Amino acid sequence: MGIKMSWEDFARSMGVEPQILENKEARLLKKFVMDLKIPTHCQGCQGLDLSNPNPVHHPSYELTPACNHDCIFCYSNVAVKLGKAPKPGYYGWENPKAITVSQYGEPLLSPRIVEVNKMLRERFPEARLDLQTNGSLLTEELWEKLDFDLVMISLDASTREKHLKITNADTFDAVVNALRIVGSDESVRSVVRTIFMPGINDEDIPKIAELASSLGVDEMMLQPLTIHELNVERLRKAGLDFDRAESVREFLKAAMEAKKYIDVRISGCQLVLYQKMDHLTLFSARRVARDVVPLVKRERNVT
Numbered sequence: 001m002g003i004k005m006s007w008e009d010f011a012r013s014m015g016v017e018p019q020i021l022e023n024k025e026a027r028l029l030k031k032f033v034m035d036l037k038i039p040t041h042c043q044g045c046q047g048l049d050l051s052n053p054n055p056v057h058h059p060s061y062e063l064t065p066a067c068n069h070d071c072i073f074c075y076s077n078v079a080v081k082l083g084k085a086p087k088p089g090y091y092g093w094e095n096p097k098a099i100t101v102s103q104y105g106e107p108l109l110s111p112r113i114v115e116v117n118k119m120l121r122e123r124f125p126e127a128r129l130d131l132q133t134n135g136s137l138l139t140e141e142l143w144e145k146l147d148f149d150l151v152m153i154s155l156d157a158s159t160r161e162k163h164l165k166i167t168n169a170d171t172f173d174a175v176v177n178a179l180r181i182v183g184s185d186e187s188v189r190s191v192v193r194t195i196f197m198p199g200i201n202d203e204d205i206p207k208i209a210e211l212a213s214s215l216g217v218d219e220m221m222l223q224p225l226t227i228h229e230l231n232v233e234r235l236r237k238a239g240l241d242f243d244r245a246e247s248v249r250e251f252l253k254a255a256m257e258a259k260k261y262i263d264v265r266i267s268g269c270q271l272v273l274y275q276k277m278d279h280l281t282l283f284s285a286r287r288v289a290r291d292v293v294p295l296v297k298r299e300r301n302v303t
């Protein structure tokens with residue numbers, strides 16, 4: 001028997017038939033998935049509608065493709081390298097339910113952030129405004145000038161060293177401070193956004209959940225990893241377990257761990273699929289998480 005025993009072999013060596021364990025764990029996963037809520041950010045997104053054959057993400061307002069982080073998994077950096085990053089502007093339609101600022105780059109790097117925030121409020125008074133940021137540039141002073149309904153701050157590590165390894169930026173303390181700022185503001189829905197990277201950050205996920213919760217953050221949005229071709233080497237070097245990265249069961253188990261500390265949610269478009277699966281399918285499902293070029297599928301409109 002090898003050093004790495006499969007859990008089926010392990011079960012047999014303990015005198016238990018694997019199917020029995022499998023069934024039990026599968027039912028637990030299914031129940032967990034049925035009880036999960038849609039992330040606040042996903043509410044209103046076409047990705048939740050399984051009858052839509054070609055759903056697109058919420059409208060976004062892009063400020064800059066530049067970023068002061070260089071994350072090992074990032075699609076935005078890939079898009080920049082391939083010359084496919086969107087130009088600044090509004091990518092959406094009239095009467096949007098929600099607008100994300102922004103999907104590419106770091107919006108707080110742009111000196112136009114406050115002005116664009118105001119413009120969007122005036123032009124789309126009914127829309128929920130979601131800020132998506134790495135948090136490293138958020139200060140109390142800037143926060144007072146901003147006006148968002150929801151803010152998502154990315155954090156994938158629970159220590160300064162691991163954060164540096166993942167983002168190539170020594171900004172852990174600044175990001176934690178940003179979580180503190182938004183976590184203590186009752187008027188905004190605050191979310192920590194974490195990517196599941198088994199082999200790299202599995203042990204960090206519950207710790208991030210605990211930390212964020214202690215800072216008053218309302219929700220964790222745990223997302224599966226999409227592997228972009230240009231990032232494969234970097235992810236491999238950082239220790240990614242590619243096999244587990246594609247396992248839905250492993251992803252859900254990470255969410256279960258985080259749930260002990262915080263209101264964890266998983267990407268809405270994934271959740272609606274998982275809720276439709278029967279427990280054994282869910283247990284063995286794999287998510288094809290490969291992509292070549294990240295593209296915006298929405299038209300750019302001049303506002």
Ligand code: SF4
Pocket residue numbers: 041042045046047048056057058267268269270
């Ligand atoms: S994760 Fe999916 S459902 Fe949520 S906002 Fe993005 S595309 Fe929409």
